[in-house]
Amino acid sequence: MLVLEQIHTYYDRIHALKGVSLTVRQGEIVTLIGSNGAGKSTTLRAISGLIKPRLGRILLDGQPIDPLPAHAVMRLGISQSPEGRRIFARLTVEENLELGAFTRNDKPAIRADLERVLALFPRLRERLRQRGGTLSGGEQQMLAIGRALMSRPRLLLLDEPSMGLAPLLVEQIFRIVRSINEQGTTILLVEQNAHAALSIAHRAYVLETGTVVLEGPASEVLASSQVREAYLGG
Amino acid sequence: MRWLVRLLGVVVLLLLAWRVAAVGLAEGYPASFWISQTLNGLVLGGVYALIALGYTLVYGILLMINFAHGDVMMIGGFTGFFALQLWIGVGWLDGSALWVVLALVLTVVAGMLGSVLAGITLERVAYRPLRGAPRLVPLISAIGASLFLQYSVLLIFGVTPRAYTRPALIEGGFRAGDVFVPYTGIIIFIVSLVLMLALYLIVQRSKLGRAMRAVAEDKSTAALMGINVDQVIVFTFILGSALAGAGGVLLGFHNTVVKFNSGFIPGLKAFTAAVLGGIGNIPGAMVGALLLGLIEALGPSALGIPTEYKDIIAFSVLVLILIFRPSGLLGEVLSEKKA
């Protein structure tokens, strides 16, 4: 479904991705793990079209999407819950969710999806009229994921959905990610919490300073001594 | 330093209050005078609000002062003038009331269209290529655009002011007690209010308005929602310019003339109003503009100085606001992202 071929990106002179290749197949949960500054968020930004790779190609169903602007990529069915949640603080929770469905015009179906998201995250329901900026960190994370779901994406990019959450909530978020996937959405999951991510993912890529150093089925990556030492605390 | 400035402010305010009291007691204007000045202030404030909203909308999204905005308004004033000539030519202004009203509405619409054309052209040519440049750069480009518009109009249409003919229907006014209320004043105020309400509804209730607010907060996340940020920026310029165009026509009817530099001073005043209310804040622009209109209408008499000096009062307000409350009356404290 999604293929990255030898992607190179730069922030001014910082060479952030040095030839990253990865594949996400229809129906999978693929996780991208790695230490701080490895280039995980950059990879997601490149897929979403927020930064242009200087070299390499990004293909969705065989069609190159790297030349497209971000808003056009989203229309092809790729949505992202970005790092740091990026909730629109001055807009209400409801408006944030409606913006997730900005590209759609089918009002009844949007309504139905709103119900679906609220069923997934019941805490958002009581806060629909509240400004996004007044939510707690965990609630904002739910809102960010819910907002990304509102477009009915084929491919959902999640950047550290468990960041800053209490352990109980982390568990809940991972359960929800898995259930979203079981309902048919393909997921590319970036995580610091490597253990939890590997336990729900089908396949995994390990990124280090802009290059993929390890890839394979999640169970194998989980078992590899390299990953154990680096990310799972031995 | 800070307390010194504040102390100075208090002293200035006390002096002002003393002056107002002294003049008020000595001159003893009748109440009807103050009432009609207040009405004048509201009318002027309504026009300022239409222009101020354009500054605030663009600032809210691009963090840029569109210095040419007053001149965009002037273009609307000119377009309205030519539309008016057309209606006069075909005799609509001599026709029945219905035709006159239609002609007036179409004049405002023409002014809006003229300004919109000018506004989106500027966005495309003078501002968009500079997006991402340091903030001073588009500001300088805007000053250049302002001069370009003024002197192009000067070159094409000359220095002679063009007269805005008021149809007989809206000439005159009525008396309420000792207070004379001109029809144009009422019309200008009502049109301003209606347009402000329309803008408010578009921004708060429509899908595009929601997109505008999202873009104002965070452009890249807005793009992740599938919002075409460039289009939303153009839409913002369209809204702001349309209001300015209407303001230009209303100001034309108010002053009965328009010329190449008609936009300059009202533009500065509206900018002052936007800053007074809190730049980037839509209700703030409305409140700031009405307040400024009132200050200008009442200030000279209250302070006992000739009305020719009313501009000094308006711009003193700008300086005082910038010193004491740069975020304006309704403005939020700037976040670090904006500062």
Ligand SMILES: Nc1ncnc2c1ncn2[C@@H]1O[C@H](COP(=O)(O)OP(=O)(O)OP(=O)(O)O)[C@@H](O)[C@H]1O
């Ligand atoms: N806007 C930027 N400007 C300059 N350099 C950047 C920018 N964003 C990221 N970088 C650099 O690019 C590299 C990759 O950053 P990225 O955000 O992709 O890392 P990450 O793997 O997501 O890290 P984390 O786990 O901390 O989120 C880092 O060295 C970072 O300093």
Ligand SMILES: [Mg+2]
């Ligand atoms: Mg990151």
